[in-house]
Amino acid sequence: MDEVQVKVKPEMVTVYIMGQAYQVPAGLTILKALEYAGFRLVRGVGCRGGFCGACATVYRLPGDYRLYADLACQTTVKDGMYLAILPFTPAERRPYDIRKVKPTGETLLALYPELARCVACNTCTKSCPQRLEVMDAVQAALRGDVAKVAELTFDCLSCGLCTMRCPAEIPHYHVWQLARRLYGAYLAPKAEHLHRRVREIEEGKFKEELDRLTSLTEEELRELYKAREIEPE
Amino acid sequence: MPAELRPAESHTSPVTRHASRVLYFPGCALKDQAQEYERATLAALGKLGYKVEELPRWNCCGTVYSLAQDDLMRHVGPVRNLIRVQEAGEEKLLTLCAMCYNTLRRSAEFVKDPESLRRINAFMDDEEDYRGGVRVLHLVQFLAEEIGEEALSQAVVQPLEGLRLGAYYGCTLLRPKEIGVDDPDRPEIMERILQALGAEPVLFPERMECCGAYLTVTRPDVVRERVGEILLSAAKAGAQALLTACPLCKFNLEERRPLGTPKIPVYYVGEALAWALGVQEIPEELAKSQAGVIR
Ligand code: SF4
Ligand code: SF4
Numbered sequence: 001m002d003e004v005q006v007k008v009k010p011e012m013v014t015v016y017i018m019g020q021a022y023q024v025p026a027g028l029t030i031l032k033a034l035e036y037a038g039f040r041l042v043r044g045v046g047c048r049g050g051f052c053g054a055c056a057t058v059y060r061l062p063g064d065y066r067l068y069a070d071l072a073c074q075t076t077v078k079d080g081m082y083l084a085i086l087p088f089t090p091a092e093r094r095p096y097d098i099r100k101v102k103p104t105g106e107t108l109l110a111l112y113p114e115l116a117r118c119v120a121c122n123t124c125t126k127s128c129p130q131r132l133e134v135m136d137a138v139q140a141a142l143r144g145d146v147a148k149v150a151e152l153t154f155d156c157l158s159c160g161l162c163t164m165r166c167p168a169e170i171p172h173y174h175v176w177q178l179a180r181r182l183y184g185a186y187l188a189p190k191a192e193h194l195h196r197r198v199r200e201i202e203e204g205k206f207k208e209e210l211d212r213l214t215s216l217t218e219e220e221l222r223e224l225y226k227a228r229e230i231e232p233e
Numbered sequence: 234m235p236a237e238l239r240p241a242e243s244h245t246s247p248v249t250r251h252a253s254r255v256l257y258f259p260g261c262a263l264k265d266q267a268q269e270y271e272r273a274t275l276a277a278l279g280k281l282g283y284k285v286e287e288l289p290r291w292n293c294c295g296t297v298y299s300l301a302q303d304d305l306m307r308h309v310g311p312v313r314n315l316i317r318v319q320e321a322g323e324e325k326l327l328t329l330c331a332m333c334y335n336t337l338r339r340s341a342e343f344v345k346d347p348e349s350l351r352r353i354n355a356f357m358d359d360e361e362d363y364r365g366g367v368r369v370l371h372l373v374q375f376l377a378e379e380i381g382e383e384a385l386s387q388a389v390v391q392p393l394e395g396l397r398l399g400a401y402y403g404c405t406l407l408r409p410k411e412i413g414v415d416d417p418d419r420p421e422i423m424e425r426i427l428q429a430l431g432a433e434p435v436l437f438p439e440r441m442e443c444c445g446a447y448l449t450v451t452r453p454d455v456v457r458e459r460v461g462e463i464l465l466s467a468a469k470a471g472a473q474a475l476l477t478a479c480p481l482c483k484f485n486l487e488e489r490r491p492l493g494t495p496k497i498p499v500y501y502v503g504e505a506l507a508w509a510l511g512v513q514e515i516p517e518e519l520a521k522s523q524a525g526v527i528r
């Protein structure tokens with residue numbers, strides 16, 4: 001049978017990258033569209049998996065006043081989208097010694113007094129690609145609930161989009177990092193079982209077994225591995 | 234099983250709202266520096282049979298009401314709280330902190346202007362429109378006007394007899410007069426409450442004078458002078474303790490005393506309520522003077 005070569009022409013959309021129009025295949029992520037259009041990204045890209053927060057991007061759609069914010073590696077292009085990536089948001093991280101600060105609202109406010117400038121406009125929440133309740137976290141910080149701040153911002157990628165848009169000029173992601181560190185250092189329940197296990201190891205509980213394993217030949221090890229107990233599903 | 238998950242019984246009336254449900258706005262200070270005010274008041278209102286619920290997802294009221302007519306941004310925070318009340322299907326919002334009361338109430342008044350409301354609603358495209366009509370109430374109004382002195386005095390189990398208490402109003406409960414909880418020049422709403430609780434209210438001329446408020450940060454000297462006068466005036470009138478509804482007033486009255494001023498303790502009005510309703514003990518420094526009362 002003759003081979004029939006079918007060439008499917010991809011559907012193309014027009015995107016405006018920093019003002020310049022490009023035809024790119026529909027279905028690409030913004031990140032891939034940038035590369036398709038010929039940009040070689042040295043900043044504004046990292047994990048490509050929605051984890052690192054390096055690819056913060058703002059865009060608008062035709063006929064819509066809203067300024068959208070998203071991750072370039074997680075968002076597919078739309079026809080008529082005009083966009084710019086914001087690889088970095090300048091914001092100052094205030095110095096502190098985590099062993100010397102208390103897990104209170106006063107600590108947050110002393111290091112980041114601009115928190116008190118929040119006008120509850122909710123712009124930060126609207127610009128968060130992780131769909132976090134960013135304003136609620138600022139509010140929790142203002143009322144001294146460090147644990148709540150840590151909980152609400154657990155999934156923050158430090159992309160900086162909220163920080164870029166906040167009219168109160170709050171450096172959110174640094175505050176979140178501080179709150180999570182305070183939570184980890186002082187408020188999270190201590191993992192007693194872990195300390196117990198470390199103690200057991202130090203006291204040599206597993207030494208004999210380990211010594212036996214390290215003295216085996218490769219052949220013996222293979223046999224042992226095959227005969228291992230497997231937990232039922 | 235929580236009540237709301239239980240299948241409705243056929244004989245129950247179709248009432249969706251608990252008659253004594255009250256939505257309340259705590260504000261940041263009551264969650265941080267003024268926790269004793271919240272604790273005492275909520276315990277007392279519970280004793281009075283109210284189901285007090287914290288406003289869901291409230292945000293800071295903004296603390297200081299903006300005087301700029303075109304500074305709409307400052308109203309966004311307060312109005313967002315009013316929308317939360319609307320979402321909860323209520324029309325009344327109880328406040329405890331005098332500053333929160335002032336800011337929220339004034340914003341509620343401000344957005345009665347349709348043009349301002351339209352612009353604020355347009356800005357908040359992430360929320361439902363505020364339709365107006367939420368009543369912001371302060372605790373003292375709730376006690377004196379919603380509950381009433383008679384019902385209040387009937388609920389008293391531990392009358393504050395023999396306690397000479399001075400109500401310090403400060404500014405934010407009284408001014409501007411459009412939103413004042415009482416006549417700004419001759420307020421007596423707190424005195425009426427104290428009387429209902431069995432105490433002896435002490436009127437002193439400086440009870441509605443400003444304590445200096447935020448000048449405590451930049452000009453503590455000014456605040457010290459004001460606080461000195463207020464305490465002196467209260468002492469002359471014979472007050473054993475002062476009651477306030479404002480965490481900042483309390484801070485100033487306690488921490489900005491000039492040397493040699495009368496050592497009058499300061500409590501929150503909600504605490505006096507809790508003593509009288511028997512949900513909290515009268516503090517020892519006051520109980521001592523009460524012991525000598527001839528009944
Ligand atoms: S948060 Fe830490 S532990 Fe978790 S995936 Fe990221 S790097 Fe790994
Ligand atoms: S909270 Fe701010 S910095 Fe963190 S992911 Fe959301 S927008 Fe980015």
Ligand code: SF4
Pocket residue numbers: 117118119120121122123124125134135138165166167168169170
């Ligand atoms: S954008 Fe800034 S001012 Fe607006 S709610 Fe968020 S933190 Fe507050």
Ligand code: SF4
Pocket residue numbers: none
């Ligand atoms: S809302 Fe926009 S246009 Fe209006 S004052 Fe603020 S920044 Fe300027």
Ligand code: FES
Pocket residue numbers: 044045046047048049050051052053054055071072073074
């Ligand atoms: S490249 Fe890491 S989040 Fe997009």
